Amino acid sequence: MAISDKKHNLPDNRLERVPEYGCAPTGSTVEMRLAHTWECNPGWRGWFSTVDHKTIGIRYLITAFIFLIIGGIEALIMRAQLSLPDQTLLTPEQYNQLFTMHGITMIFLYALPILSGFSNYLWPLLLGSRDMAFPRLNALSYWIFLFAGVFMYASFPLGQAPNAGWFNYVPFSGPIYNTGPNIDVFALGMVLLGISTTVGAVNFIVTLFKMRAPGMTINRVPILVWGTLTASVANLITIPAVSLAFLLLWLDRQVGTQFFDVANGGKPLLWQHLFWIFGHPWVYAIVLPAMGIVSDALPTFCRRPLVGYTAVALATMATMMFGFVVWVHHMFATGLPTISLSIFGAASMAISIPSAVAVFAWIATIWLGRPVFKTPFLFFAGFVILFVIGGLSGVMVAAVSLNWQLNETYFVVAHLHYVLLGINVFPVIGGIYYWFPKFTGRMMNEKLGKWSFWVMFIGFNAAFFPMHIAGLLGMPRRIYTYSSHMGWDTVNMITSIGSFIFAIGILIFLVNVMISLKRGVLAGSNPWDAATLEWSISSPPPAYNFAVIPIIASRHPLWENRLNESSERSSLSEGYLLTAGHETIGTSPIDAKPQVILKMPGDSYIPFFVGLFVSLLFVGLLFHWWSFIGVMTAACCITLILWMWPQKSLAQRTVFNADHSSQNNSEKI
């Protein structure tokens, strides 16, 4: 091990040192020391205290997938009700609660969290780091997400679930028309979930700018990183709008303020503005990282780099830029002045330009490559097709005049499912097929994989394409039944059958996961022969990720010899060792020059307790238990102070006493 040379004669090697540089092959003393340092607590203690981004990522994936299944079951119940006219399987109120919970679950508890799962697991591996910038914040973000999900479902078994649709318009959701606990649960749950999403976003942003491996300049990061970065910036800026909207609504309902109260000068349209200022960027937040998954994984199966990396990266950000200024297209039918409708309509159509750039980049990649038709490829190619269909119906509803015809009909339901399932669910399932070997060390079954794709793809189109027609035939959304005189019987029957076929596709996928977990073929470190850093380490990765922090010379560290784009080569087996406790390297934001040796925190129970106390505080708010709220606030403060207390092991404090013993002391807190 290359120990720091002494010629500098540093005053104190606990505040500054020359990082050790060298190799650490598996089994070497350095490697074993790393494994020991980074290993997490065994058993239930580890369960509550781990801050390993890989564990947290997997938890996010599994939890979000469970929410997908719950939301899917709700959808199937609705489709059973709508398969024939005049059915009475559900009462109108039950139907209201089901479509609302379905929307909430899919949009808030599945679509973004599942992408956070991928990003949490993959970011440090893609960026060549040993963890995220804030490992404890990462754990906190997961716990609050979990508790917020449970919170929002708490009133469901009582038949009092949120019932005003996922965008929860006032005055229907206000204190006069909605007197039960339904909306309060939703409102407080959303504020709680907002905390989780926000701290998660901060973590992604700081990780990208501080934690990339040396040499990974900003134009060498994978597109998934661009996607998640863009989504995180958008979340940082727009989540406060929706949290505020829900808080004001809760105040109106429970305290007696008058923000949305028409009789006293409040304005219902204020709700719509605040909601959609958040809502539209959010729909991009739940697709851009998924598009990133495709941009990174599709090239592996085309055996060539992505065509137009720079264009796709810029298009990702341009989409979000436009995304900030189009929210009014959700409010075309509210009687706003024509001039603002025209401007927002035009801006909405303009978004199709960056989207088209990305689509052409993917098509060109397939076209110019030598496609290998493995399961993930099928999902990514299917995604491109669905994206085009969903994009087309999107441009249609962006036209103000057509929007007035189609608003609140099944055409919109068709559109939103084409984009949400097409651009989120298909890439997500494809992504799981692709990274499963990295997560678990085993390959997924190809035969079942192909089956799951085709059943899902056919079922999806059978379910959702006819909805366009139902919409054109005038069928309104959010109706619990219809009469057979309307002529909607056939399309609804086909839609319902398609939905169940799609569900069978998901089931095949789940069976595949179960079987492959046990009996999948063992995968080496790089089973797909892919180009990015995560494939340079063993599957599943060791706790410390990288035994040496690699030094990066290109966008495709594992394909350099093949592509031979320049004479420079990345150094994957020789680099910084950093073994004095939990350490990784911090680099400069743009050109990734090493700047600082970062001390990372180890396992800690604190995030779990902060999450728990914050969530209990919201329970207190729901029931107006004021003294309980006081106790929980105090508990949060105390745990947060413990969290923030400057620690020697993180070099947050100075060192006065001339205790020059070895650095190993600093490992223990």
Next chain:
Amino acid sequence: MNLFDHNRSLPIGSDAKLSTGWWGVLALIVTESALFAYLLFTYFYLSAQTEQQWPPEGLPSLTMPIINTIILLASSVSVWASEHYIRLKQIRWSIGLMALSIILGISFVLIQLIEWHKKPYDMTSDLYGSLYFTITGFHMCHVVIGIVVLLLLLVWLSLGYFDDRRHAAVTIGGVYWHFVDVVWLFVFATLYLFPYSDSV
């Protein structure tokens, strides 16, 4: 093949603006600024369309609010100076100034409470009251959290945790306090100065 001089020595751990915490607090400030922007958007959106007497008590009196604003700005200056003195290795001065900042912060809170008390309306009596108390309430929460942060910094400084080489926490906590103060200028301009713009 070597892209860097890997014999260069690097700082370890939380080194001021190289620390992840510094970046984290900047991101926090972005999201909190957005929060206040939406609060003020709500105010302007509703006030632009209202037919009520706005504010209900007529034009607000400015004397106390201006004094209070000055107090808050002074506390920012003293937080800044406190950090400056750590760099100059004069920890005593630093501790003293931090304590002064806390006193100024608490005075702001007390004066603001008196202001609240003097209002003839409350959160529920009318739309203006809802807005006034929600917006100033949000800001008050931030001030209180800020004061707790400053108190912690004071304790840590007194325990001798920081010196000229290592005091990231002071830099981070300090910039949060500056943020709370700058936001007040916007809140103050909106709630106290803006009503005058109609009357000129």
